[in-house]
Amino acid sequence: MSIQVSQLIKQYGTQRAVDSISFSIEPGEIVGFLGPNGAGKSTTMKILTGYLSADGGSARVAGVDVAQHPLEARKKIG
Secondary structure, three states: OOEEEEEEEEEEOOEEEEEEEEEEEOOOOOOOOOOOOOOOHHHHHHHHOOOOOOOEEEEEEOOEEOOOOHHHHHHHHO
16 A cells, blocks of 8 residues: 655644655555654644545545545555
C-alpha cells in the first residue's frame, strides 16, 4: 500500500499543528514517524485515516484521496 502526502496543513486557530509536510511511502517500505511532543504526528495520522480533515494539501492512501473518500481510504488500510 502506498501513501502520498503533499503540502499537508492542519491549523487549530492560529497554531499550525502540521505545517506543509510532504512525503511518500511505497509498498513494502517500513517507516517510523518520530518527533517531539506537539510536532503533529498524531494529527497527521488522524488525517491519513480520515478522522480529521486537513486545512490544506492532499493525502492519498493506496491511490484514494482521503479528504474525498475517507471510508474507502480506511478500508484500504485495513
